[in-house]
Amino acid sequence: MNRKHLTALLSALALAAPLHAHAATADPIKIGVLTDMSGVVSDATGKGSVEAARIAVEEAGGSVLGHPIEVIFGDHQHKPDVGSAIARKWFDVDGVDAIVDLPNSSVALAVQNIAREKKKIVLVSSAGTTALSQAKCSPYTVQWTYTTYALARGTASAVVKSGKKTWFILASDYAFGKQLAKDTQDVVQANGGEVLDTIYHPLNTADFSSFLLQAQSSGAQVIALANAGGDTINAIKQAGEFGIGTGEQKMAAMLLMITDVHSLGLESAQGTYLTVPSYWDMNDGARAFTKKFQERLGKAPTFLQEGVYGSVRHYLQAVKAAGTDDADAVMAKFRSLPIDDAFSQNAHVRPDGLVERDMLLAQVKSPKASKREWDDYDIVATIPGKDLVWPLAESQCPLVKK
Incomplete structure (x- = not known):
């Protein structure tokens, strides 16, 4: 091989190496399930909420825009200070893009305040206080499943x-x-x-x-x-x-x-x-999700866990449609895309961040x-x-x- 060809080959390898390394180490899209793993509503949320999020990720193919999707979880213990500390660490250190679930309205409100400050997305499935989409509403929060x-x-x-x-x-x-x-x-x-x-x-x-x-x-x-x-x-x-x-x-x-x-x-x-808001036996799509859920946990999902699945599914669709994980761009798509999961009937996101749905x-x-x-x-x-x-x-x- 002459020197000219060798130089060209080395240049190509120099360019290819960092591209290959970037693809292999692409930053993941991180979803944090902040839930109750051991307390009063752990049976209705907890491990089931984590698995519901994982099912949504698997159905999306495990990646979006070339980035792997990672689900992590934490137990807020029904304490706003504990939930806030987890949320800050997730946003500032762990690179979490969106927090979901959030049983306990006091914790949800505390986390929503931090997310507003950080311009991060919060998808509330399990907290029902109307404050989340009334006086305390945020451009980065969606109240997905229900309200009191x-x-x-x-x-x-x-x-x-x-x-x-x-x-x-x-x-x-x-x-x-x-x-x-x-x-x-x-x-x-x-x-x-x-x-x-x-x-x-x-x-x-x-x-x-x-x-x-x-x-x-x-x-x-x-x-x-x-x-x-x-x-x-x-x-x-x-x-x-x-x-x-x-x-x-x-x-x-x-x-x-x-x-x-x-x-x-x-x-x-x-x-x-x-x-x-939903029931595991309401249609064929709901029953298909329930079959996957039962294979992992041995029981039917609650409507809170069904809400986690739906909100994560819609979030990943919004990221794909936006072509970026930028929170403002994703939220614009989140609000405009039709909601199509099996548990959501005639549903859409209102300007206040509340999902209006038939129940x-x-x-x-x-x-x-x-x-x-x-x-x-x-x-x-x-x-x-x-x-x-x-x-x-x-x-x-x-x-x-x-």
Whole structure:
């Protein structure tokens, strides 16, 4: 080989080497699942939320724009300071592009503030406080799955219209429970009912006896539970010990997961009305996802975990469409692209960051009516999304043009 050819070959190798190295070490698109791995809603979120995100990544082919997609997770322990510390480290040190899930409204609000400062994306599947898409809204946050407002309008209005006019609300003492209690009261009153009293219990309460006895003695026709996860399960179980729910006085769970129903058993939970954004058995696509999910975890997904799947799927589609992982460009596509996952019916992102979607009014089946494991709900009606959101003209979100 002459010197001219050797020089040309060495030049080509010099150019090729860094290109090959860059391709092999391309920075990953990182998604952080900030969740509850061991606490009161770990069964409804936790490992299931992590696997839901991983399924979305696998369905996207494991990479986007030539970058591998990496899913990491952390446990916020229902503490805003812990969640904030994890979020800061993820954004500043670990290169996380988007944080998803976020059960616990107080943690979600704290993380949203950091993400706004850092111009990073937050996709909330599991926190329901309306503050996320009302007064505290952010151009980098989407409230994907549900709000306390939607659940209250779906369930409370149906129960009041059935003739149960007097209510007593037992709520968890943090942002989510307080907001759900307020939304429930507003809906009850708007439909001609009356809330006799509202009391609050600490998160992760073991003994509900004093709260339930106070509610029972009120004489309210309905005792509404504005809590979640283990608190809801414990309250319903202990209510049964006092005979609550078996006579004229009924229980209404304002947020009830299919895992909660499974834990309680259909015998205890049958007949309960609830509003859900999605259900594992709602269509062929939902059943296909559920098959993958059950192979990994041995159970059906909750609507919170289904929301993680949908939000991560849509995020990756937005990154691909934007041609970049720049947060502003991705969010522009996130808002404009049609939402097409199996769990989202007639869904779109509003200017305030809230996903407006149709939801389902469901009723827990009796043991006799259930034909197989996890066949827990009868779908009574589809509730149009427009009936489950506040008008944009009344929005407190500064992103909404009046």
